[in-house]
Amino acid sequence: MSSPVLELRNLQTWYGESHILHGVDLHVDRGETVTILGRNGMGKTTTLRSIVGVARKRTGEIRFKGEDLIRTPLHRVAHRGLGFVPEERGIFATLTVMENLLLPPKVAPGGMSLDEIFALFPNLHERRNSPGTKLSGGEQQMLAIARILRTGADTLLLDEPTEGLAPVIVQKIGEALGALRARGMTIVLVEQNFRFAARVSDRFYVMDHGRVALGFPASELAARMDDLHELLGV
């Protein structure tokens, strides 16, 4: 097995006085798709926000390609090759689709060209001059993913990409993730949609009360269903 591209050790995070993460340990290998599952409020989103540095009050270790991100200034994290697609999608209302797409700076060579992005998400090409927030929820999610793909980031953190989307759009997002996996991209997914996650993931972590309660590979999924029922209520 290759060495982990991302490794969290005893990660603890606070929002103000609220202690949210109580010592998260996990790792992600290069080229893997790892999904973090868990009920609402268990710390999944906070884990992603802590890795990127959007949540600043953290202790422990966040090793990305060997560098500890805890001490890295927020604007330098993306330049290490880490792309973030937030839960709320973060589409800018005053920017057109094209401006949203071109906003994140290129962080490494090898990012998708605009032609490749428009081939993957044809809707975005048709709506390229529309204000970002005039897009449907699905199109906004595609835009949120697309703008990171252009940057050359090799590791993608996706927070609930299928939330509130119609099944046909979820399928489209799934196809896009498949294409990214085929390109060798490392993907960390936070997802409530267990069926979607089961189709695209190599490994799973299940979070409970700010800690990782369970971690297993996709091959053990069937054998772990009782545990998942208990932790997720699925």
Next chain:
Amino acid sequence: METIFGVPVVALYGQLVLGLINGSFYALLSLGLAVIFGLLRVINFAHGAQFMLGAFTAWLLLNHLGVGYWFALILTPLIVGLLGAVIERTMLRRLYAADPLYGLLFTFGLALVLEGIFRWYFGAAGKPYTPPSDLQGAANLGFMRLPKYRIWVIVASLIMCLSVWALIEKTRLGATLRAATENPTLVQAFGVNVPLLLTFTYALGVGLAAFAGVLAAPIQQVSPLMGSQIIIIVFAVVVVGGMGSIMGAIVTGYMLGLAEALTKVYYAEASNIVIFVIMAVVLLVKPAGLFGKDA
């Protein structure tokens, strides 16, 4: 003689042109304030002092280094903008995490310090600044003769305002600025150096004030208090236009300059307060300003 509501057309046109000149300064200064407020959420009370600093820098460049008007018009915004960058990096940025009131109080104190230093060193009396030789004399507009320099002020202000508008609305840097205004944390997470962007924005706003100061130097007397006289009106302009609205600041600047001029024609006694009356009405009817987005 042709009249409109009893006022000769020639006199009316003349006042409107003068209103446009005042509006040029209002537009430039309120644009700088709007740019700074839009991204930094700081109400830059030092803007008037930075306008004065622009005029004084041009005066000092001319009288001590022999640098003429045209070079001063380029150099001064850079020098004063650089000073703004130093102020932002060393002092102002420490206050971003605090209540916005602290930024306002800091810049208010900064204005008092700057004006105090210049008053102590140069005295309160105004200093003359001669217009450049190629802009001396008057041009015949048909309905009035207007000093060429004043025509230049209107043209220069329009060019600068539209250039800044285009920078913010039509370029990738401007798109990044607008995005950072909406969600600075996410823009930073995308790899944009937002702290540097904040420094650039403050320097840009301060540079605009300095540019207006250089333009004003040949028209007004260069004096330590020239900024405090105009800045109160400019704050009213920004409130009417809508805090943070770029086009709002520009259009409202010219519009209120014209409104002031029209009032001078028809009821001169009210010309000093008309802008504040408009501000009060706008605050009552549309608190976010004519071009601002309602909360």
